[in-house]
Amino acid sequence: MTKQVTLTIDGKQVTVPDGMLVVDAAKEVGIDIPVFCYHPKMEPVGMCRQCLVEIGRPMMDRATGKPILDDKGAPKLQFLPKLETACTNPVSDGMVVYTQSEKAKAGQKANLEFLLTSHPLDCPICDKGGECPLQNLTMAHGPGKSRFLYDEKMHLAKNVPLGDLIFLDQERCIQCARCIRFQDEVAGDAVLGFDERGRSTQIVSLSDPGFDSVFSGNTTDICPVGALTTADFRFGARPWELSSSASICSQCPVGCNITFNTRREAMSDGRIVIKRVMPRQNEEVNEIWICDKGRFAYHYAESEKRLSKPLVRKDGKLSRVSWDAAARAAGEAIAKAKKDLVVLASGRLSNEDLFNLKSLADQMEGKAVLYTHMGGGDLVSLVGVGQGTNFGSMGEGSTIVVVASDLYEEAPIWYLRVKQAAQRGATLIVANPRETKLDRFASFVIRYSYGDEVKTVHDLTKKGKIGDAFVKAENAVILFGSDGLGLDGSTALATACARVLSDTEHIGKPNNGLIGVWPRANDQGAWEIGFRPEENLAGALKGKTVYVVGADPAGDNPALAKALNGAEFVVAQDLLETETTKLADIVLPVQAYTEREGTFTSGERRVQRFYPAVPALDGTKPDFAVTSQVAKEAGVILEGTSASVVFDIMAEDVKSFAGLNYARLAEVKPQWPIVGRGDLYYGGTTYENKHGLGAWLSSAAGRSEKFTLPRVQKVEELRPKEKKLLAVPVTKLYDRGVTVESAKLLNQRIGEAFIALHPSAAEQFGVEAGERVKLSLDGVSEDVVVKIDETISTGVVLVPRSMGLPISAPTEASLKVAKKVAVR
């Protein structure tokens, strides 16, 4: 344990770990020292000079090394003639700090006055007004009157786009460099910098395209003034008009804790709408950060394609019917189907939804099929990371392996936290067939060819530098993904990972085990509940009664559309109108997750609650309730009144949920750094977590159960043939998925559909970077733009998922130069 140090701050005795900064020690005992540049998540720089305090240190006798005492026997204190910055001085034994003495207060006040000489009188029109550290501190301690002539104020540009998402108001910037340092130290995308110097110092973007980072939105939370605003929320509302609801981001398996800020507004026809998404502190999940996809891709629930009435096909056309009629028709079809029922659902749904669906399938002795291209979740259920796992606590002694995943694109906050762990001393091994952003922070980069995933993982236990780093590590975690892999490939990879973890005893304890980098937020939940993917999905649907929930197979892949057309009966349950709902026999409209409550299971197998943020669209119901109603008509009784009851039943039923209950998920405990509490200058506008930190599921290994891991199934090796290309799927953060597409802001980031080729492959096919070509996969063709990637092997072509070409697994591709048009 680190040494403890006792000091006195404003008369209060404080005992804190040695090395802690005075500002943090004060915070611990509820004394808020004003700061602007200091942020508890970043290295102190001492540049704003706001945190000036008086610090006295006991005078030491050089000869004896003991404190010199005064006549009363108290240690004599030595104060420097000048004030000191609380954010750069570590505590020491016997230190005495005055944060509120006349001298300290005068120093803080003087500094504020300096800041205000260059600050515009923008509060009434500033987005930060109402939650602005500078405004608050000025109200509390600032000079009442300006001594700086208004005419002499600097006038600077007020809406400088740093990129397409973030705007800079140069007048408001107080040059605290928090944004620069966040991008550099925390996010690892050092894309911001200062230009010029002195009073002309300005924030600039150093990247092309501007502010090229998926973490950019966080800078607006920690900017202590209204200098940085998002294109999304800018001039959108005043903070005090907003209500907040706790939620969980549904965009990826990280499960970031968020807060939805909502407002009833005239411009939305008097409806209550979401105005912005803010991070909510959960130090074990997302700390106080979220990525830009989570922050900006929330508009889909407002889409014009929202379904609001149950529909039943009559005379070939979908027509509106009552809920009762629709449920009855669906229930009858399901009752009739019995074993021939296929419930096809995705990890977009909550645990409660999936549990009811699985119960229905089980009762009918039908199948519960997970709609995904990635396998291995059953293995994660066995050897998933132990309860208590926290990337934030990994450092020296921990080894993190990332295989077949581009975390930056697939799970940005994991990327951020794995990077931080590596910088704290964890050994990071990145194995991928192509270069990824995480490579820079890796101790070892393994570059294998597509198809060699399993071998690569087996080699982790071989003697040698890498093998030792993995085998001998105190803790080891493997994150596996599906870069270039389909269902069987990723299943084989997961099996290999599970086996090496198990063989090296890296399972069943905190900071050890397997994590799947799933395509959807609640895929792991679906696996836990018992959903399994189908190798041949099209085949499995033929002639069946298909209950599709939260998925659009028909829109994703023409082959699946065909299969659904060949099904006996299709009940589609969704939020939006999709290709699948268009061909269904019955359509059941549901609520967005922002309109209801429930739980998601993150990739780290943490169950977390989300709460309703906006009123539900008229006519819609939550998925689990719809399923319950349909089931009832099919003669099956399922809970349908509340998510909490469904959850508690699930906890009885599903082993990994045992011991949990809905209420427990809402428990909180004190977290460090302390955010919220009304002082916005310390942690930023990040929300305090008052609605639950969630809880881990148990794994079979964690429960010390006996289990046998399957053998690695040999996968048919697809290797690029001579003069042919092997198309492999990769995942992009900003794709044409429904959530991103409906966020207009992100559209520019999606870009055109592209493929990536090795330079020599490009040469072989006579194409160049930026050229538009026609790529055909399994009979489907699409115009795409060529990119060059030197780090991939020559015979492959990377095809991003959800960008127009249906690709779920590696497949042969043919390439034709469409027209020689150069795109920029």
Add this chain to the structure above:
Amino acid sequence: MSYVLLRHRDIPDINTLNVYKKNGGFEAFKKVVTKMKPGEVTDTVKASGLRGRGGAGFPTGVKWSFIDNKIWPHYVVANADESEPGTFKDREIMESNPFQFLEGVAIASYAVGANAAYVYLRGEFWQVAKFLDEKIAEMEEAGYLGEKLFGTDYSLHIYTHLGAGAYICGEETAMLESIEGKRGMPRIRPPFPAVYGLYGKPTVVNNVETLTNLPMILANGADWYKNMGTPDSAGVKVFSLSGRIRKPGNYELPFGTTFRQLIYEHGGGVLDGRPVKAIMPAGASSSFIVADEKVLDMQMDYATVRTLGADLGSASVIVIDDTVSIDWIINKTIHFFKHESCGKCTPCREGTYWMMHLIEDIRDDKHSTANVDLLLNVARQMQNKCLCPLGEFSTMAVVTGIERFPQDFKESNKQVLTEPA
């Protein structure tokens, strides 16, 4: 007495390797590398009483002894940024007596166990840098720099590094940032460079003039050096004399020389025979010394100048006569510091900008008294709050100018604000 630093004034062509060698060049370096332990070199320098010439006057040997020997490698950085207005001594040394300076760098490097040393020059000194590069190459050729020197295991390389024209890069931590390729902005101290310096490694930063003393000290012994100057300030100093003076220029004199001797005996007296009104002993960063007959007879050394309410700093003595109004001067210094403020910390970034507006208003004779009071108040308000000394420097002339020359800030003073004759 012969020159210790400006030896080119005695010995023509000492900037050629052969002439330098013939005059005892590199003997000292050879001696320390082959015959002395690094600690002994440091002890000799401590005993000589040599203090840093970059401004702070910190005892050089003591600074070296702070180097953390648990962390390696170590670096030496020669501060050739010379950006203080009124300071122009390092340039003359480097241009005219380059080998003695480079030998000094080499001796310091040996003393602290550095195998790489950097000479950081202000951007405008690119010609000097080119010249030094040639001299470094000659030394390498002749076996005074490079691998395994004089048959020992000691190796040393010296590199020049050009800044981009920023006064703040003379501040040692900003300089280190700049060498590392970052913006020249000071770091928070502690940790000091001796513990966390260049690339985070223990580093000694010394001024060009400081280092140029070393070969002579090591050749002639600590006592020889200590016998020059005053007990407080040992040795000789190059005084850069400028302002309203007949013969401005560099004068190498022992510490303890009086202002009168410098100004009248060496500098030929004030232009037009006017009386000295004020002295800025440390360039633009100075406090004003009110010059009277008594003050003119005071000795120039660190301790004595402090009794006059100023610092000797880099000893860039600017002479001000009664034709010059102090507010005109502080207008210049404020503009300088406003222009050079790096912008990292609030009081300096905002304060220098505010002071600039006030002094402009004072010049334009708007609400004068109120503005003078406010200017004094703002300058005082900046004091003791800045991250690095630059911000503090910017207030020195302002506070002491207004306090010590109040008449120059009165509305009635019509001579105020005129350009010097």
